[in-house]
Amino acid sequence: MEIFDILLSASFWAAVLRIASPLILATMGELICERAGVLNLGIEGIMVFGAFAGWMAVYAGLGLWPGVLVAFAAGAMFGLVHATLTVPFGLSQHVVGLGITLLATSSAYYAYRLALPQVTSPPRITPFQPLEIPVLSDIPFLGPALFSQTPLTYLAFASVAVVALVLFRTPLGLALRAAGENPSAVEAQGLSVTAIRMGAVMVGSGLMAVGGAFLTMSAFDSFFFEMVNGRGWICIALVVFGAWMPGKALLGAVLFAAFDALQIRMQQTPLGAEIPYQVFLMVPYVLSILALVLMSRRAEVPAALMVPYNRGER
Amino acid sequence: MRLEPVADPGLVRLIGLPALALAGMVGVASVLAMLAGANPFAVLGLIVQGAAGSKFAALETLNRATPLIFTGLAVAVAFRAKLWNIGAEAQLYAGALMTVLIGTQLGLPGTLALPLMAGAAILTGGLVLLGPVLLKVRLGVDEVVTTLLFNFIMLLFVSMLLEGPLKDPMGMGWPKSEALPRDARLPRIVDGLRLHWGFGLALISAVLVWVIQVRTTLGYEIRAVGQNPQAARFAGIPVGRVMVKTALLSGGLAAMAGFSEVAGLKGSLTLDLSPGFGYTGIVVAMLALLHPLGVVVSAIFVAGVFVGANSMSRAAEVPTYIADISVATALLFMVLAILLTRFRVVRG
Numbered sequence: 001m002e003i004f005d006i007l008l009s010a011s012f013w014a015a016v017l018r019i020a021s022p023l024i025l026a027t028m029g030e031l032i033c034e035r036a037g038v039l040n041l042g043i044e045g046i047m048v049f050g051a052f053a054g055w056m057a058v059y060a061g062l063g064l065w066p067g068v069l070v071a072f073a074a075g076a077m078f079g080l081v082h083a084t085l086t087v088p089f090g091l092s093q094h095v096v097g098l099g100i101t102l103l104a105t106s107s108a109y110y111a112y113r114l115a116l117p118q119v120t121s122p123p124r125i126t127p128f129q130p131l132e133i134p135v136l137s138d139i140p141f142l143g144p145a146l147f148s149q150t151p152l153t154y155l156a157f158a159s160v161a162v163v164a165l166v167l168f169r170t171p172l173g174l175a176l177r178a179a180g181e182n183p184s185a186v187e188a189q190g191l192s193v194t195a196i197r198m199g200a201v202m203v204g205s206g207l208m209a210v211g212g213a214f215l216t217m218s219a220f221d222s223f224f225f226e227m228v229n230g231r232g233w234i235c236i237a238l239v240v241f242g243a244w245m246p247g248k249a250l251l252g253a254v255l256f257a258a259f260d261a262l263q264i265r266m267q268q269t270p271l272g273a274e275i276p277y278q279v280f281l282m283v284p285y286v287l288s289i290l291a292l293v294l295m296s297r298r299a300e301v302p303a304a305l306m307v308p309y310n311r312g313e314r
Numbered sequence: 315m316r317l318e319p320v321a322d323p324g325l326v327r328l329i330g331l332p333a334l335a336l337a338g339m340v341g342v343a344s345v346l347a348m349l350a351g352a353n354p355f356a357v358l359g360l361i362v363q364g365a366a367g368s369k370f371a372a373l374e375t376l377n378r379a380t381p382l383i384f385t386g387l388a389v390a391v392a393f394r395a396k397l398w399n400i401g402a403e404a405q406l407y408a409g410a411l412m413t414v415l416i417g418t419q420l421g422l423p424g425t426l427a428l429p430l431m432a433g434a435a436i437l438t439g440g441l442v443l444l445g446p447v448l449l450k451v452r453l454g455v456d457e458v459v460t461t462l463l464f465n466f467i468m469l470l471f472v473s474m475l476l477e478g479p480l481k482d483p484m485g486m487g488w489p490k491s492e493a494l495p496r497d498a499r500l501p502r503i504v505d506g507l508r509l510h511w512g513f514g515l516a517l518i519s520a521v522l523v524w525v526i527q528v529r530t531t532l533g534y535e536i537r538a539v540g541q542n543p544q545a546a547r548f549a550g551i552p553v554g555r556v557m558v559k560t561a562l563l564s565g566g567l568a569a570m571a572g573f574s575e576v577a578g579l580k581g582s583l584t585l586d587l588s589p590g591f592g593y594t595g596i597v598v599a600m601l602a603l604l605h606p607l608g609v610v611v612s613a614i615f616v617a618g619v620f621v622g623a624n625s626m627s628r629a630a631e632v633p634t635y636i637a638d639i640s641v642a643t644a645l646l647f648m649v650l651a652i653l654l655t656r657f658r659v660v661r662g
Contacts, residue, residue: 041458081646088315091649094398094458098596099645106638113633114350233462240456278474285463285470292460296453310317 006265013145015264017153020257022047022214024156027235027242027249028163029075029207034239035167036200037180037304041097042082043208044232045104046075050209052108055216055223056115058125067217068152068210075209076202078104083201087194090308101232109225122222128152152210152218157250159207164246176200180302183309193309208232230285237288241295244302252291260284317657331655335647343640350632357630364625365618371625373509377579379610379617381406381588383516384571385595386602386609387523392443392564394527394604395540397450397557399443401461402568403592404468408442409435409569411472413576414480414583417494424497431498432573439569440562442468447561451554465592473585482582491583500578512574516610519567523606526563536560568592597645603652616641 006012026047033040040046054071058064078100085096116122128150137147167173175196178186183193211231216223238256242249263280266272272280320327343361344354366372385402392399412434417427446460476489484492500511527533535556538546547553575587598616602608623637 085646085650088317089650089653090317091653095596095600095649096646098400098593099642099649102593102597102642103639103646106635106642110346110633110635110639113635117631230463230466233459236459237463240459276474276478278470278477282467282470285466288463289460292455293449293453296449296455 002269003262003266006262010141010144012261012265014148015261016254016257017146017149018219018257019260020253021149021153021156021218022211022231023235023238023253023257024211024250025152025159025214026208026211026232027238027253028159028246029204029211030235030239031242031244031246031249032163032167032176032204032207033201034305035180035244035302036176036197037183037302037307037309038083038086038197038201039093039097039236039306040079040082040100040201040204040208041094041236042078042100042104042205043097043235044228044230045101045108046078046205046208047212047215047228047232049078049104049108050075050212051216051227052112052212052223053209054213055125056111058217059123064128064217068213071209071213072206075212076206078209079202079205080198082205083198086308087197087201090310093306112223112225122224124221125217127216127221128218150218152214155210156214160246160250167246177302179309180304183304183307187309197309208235211235234284234288237292241291243295243300256284256287256291259287316660317653318660320656320658323655327655331651332648335651336644338647339640339644342643343636346636346639347630347632350630350636352630352632357626357632357636360626360629361619361622363622365622370508371621373507375614375618375621376509376513378621379613380510380512380516380578381571381575381591382594382598382613382617383513383520383610384574385568385591386598386613387516387519387606388564388566388568388571389595389599390602390604390606390609391523391536391567392560393540393599395536395557395560396543397447397560397564398458399461399561399564399568400458400596401443401446401464401592402564402571402595403465403588403590404461405439405442405565405568406572406575406588406592407468407472408438408565408572410572410576410583410587411475412438412569413573414491414494417498417577418492422498424495424499427495427498428500428577431577432570435569435573436566439567439572440565442569443561443565444558447557451557469585472583476583476585480583489585493582494577498577499581500574510574510578512578515570515574516613519570520606520610523563523567527606532556532559568595571595594641597641600645601648 026043030040030043050071053074054067057067057070062070082096082100085091086093130148131151133147137143167177175186175191179193179196186193186196212228215227238249238252241252263283267277267280340358343358347354347357364371365375385406388402388405389399413431416431416434422430442464446457446464449455449460450457473489476491480491482490482492503509503511503514535551538549538551539553539556543553571591572587576583580587594616598609598613601612619640620637623634626632627634
């Protein structure tokens, strides 16, 4: 069976981790926002802007890591706008989030056209190269599959550990989760719900932007319009699928990436050639909807998600 | 800071703040024009001229406003019931698909084909939204994400049909459907003027939606469900059924955008039929405060920005995306301004 040949090849699993990386980063970003009580529908646009900003910074002469920082900072700026409107002003998180997506996407496209008015094909940068981890990368099968990735993939996996640690092992994480579950309890502790939520949205948006930057700085080497292509929306589904837990969300992202990598390879098999390629491209979106349906009954939604907090109001 | 209700907002507040929001949008556009190295006054002038400076420009704006009125109404109807339909794009394509299917495959005479095309489009658009809404009502699946994801699925489905069974054999290899026969197209409102009856249908739809909202039980129920679903259920309103009806109405309206673009303007279906009319419909509906008649005004305004910017960018070295940014900032400024008509910010 061809499918077993595919599943048993190291290059397949290397591709899975590569496809999962931007999803993991952005999913962690969204998870932080939602744990603090804010649904961030700006994610799709913030990923577009992150993809543009990181790539542009490197194209303009910055190093790769400073480029990642630029993407993070740009994402955090859009996060600040989102948070200002949704937290202290308590505006509809749906409307503001979609507005941020429109704003960030069109800003990236506008800036791209300004910076490169007459190019037909976008210029390339030298992206992150695979970093072979000594010793581990020599292990047969696992080495080439897991330990010969680009640094941003390692960063993506590290971000899951950091987010999990901070959320469940630090006072800051406790306060953040409480802001999403029971904000008046946070206020009773003398902490500011507004500050916690705004901080969470800014950091979360920064991570989303780095997720976008993975596309232009690691997976590919230039910026295309519509390259994010709904990945942000998929990440929102992954947060639900992961029941707002970093580890489960990571599992969801890898599982999802495995299906995605599989459909790409299935397209090239004789059987796959018989089926219109659009059917394969639909798979990720259909899977996301299925994941939402499967998890609908079980997930524990943060109690104060999408509920604006107004001090002194009960 | 804290928000404190304003007991009696004066006229200055009610009109001044939204006006300030629009001024903010113009300010942002000016800065963008300067970033592009252009004179902002010249750019703004060119946009206004391109949107309304001639009979041709004004009609172009109204043509562009037509699908936006439909998608804006679709969003307004749904958002009233707190049904977050972000899938107007998919419903639009569903309507367009039914329009070309019936118009090109059945060989009916125009008088029969046109109403059948519209009816089938409305029905299909409603059904496309019904899926996510049933998932929400029955299983509690958030409809924001499902409707969003459906947009991508629908576009791929249309692409599949356009490269397969619906492909125009005379299309020189382009993924494009066969053209509708002449008599299965919406006529122009006035002979010789480039404005088709889709615009008329959009106006009629806006009035109908308004009548439904203020004069019928359904309109009352939609509002009640949107304000407080628990209270509505307690008052004996069948919340699930109201959601389903809202979905059929909203999806049907969005599908009319697809029908009117194909039958009124383009004549055939391509993958670039809609440059995001479904998403822009959200902005249109919010700028209109979800009021169906307001949707007409805001759709014409938003269409004007896009048509004007298009014509401006041909004359000045400013990318057309200035329109998209302006419209997005208008949305954000406007929701904030509307909030501040009812609340004032106090320290502490």
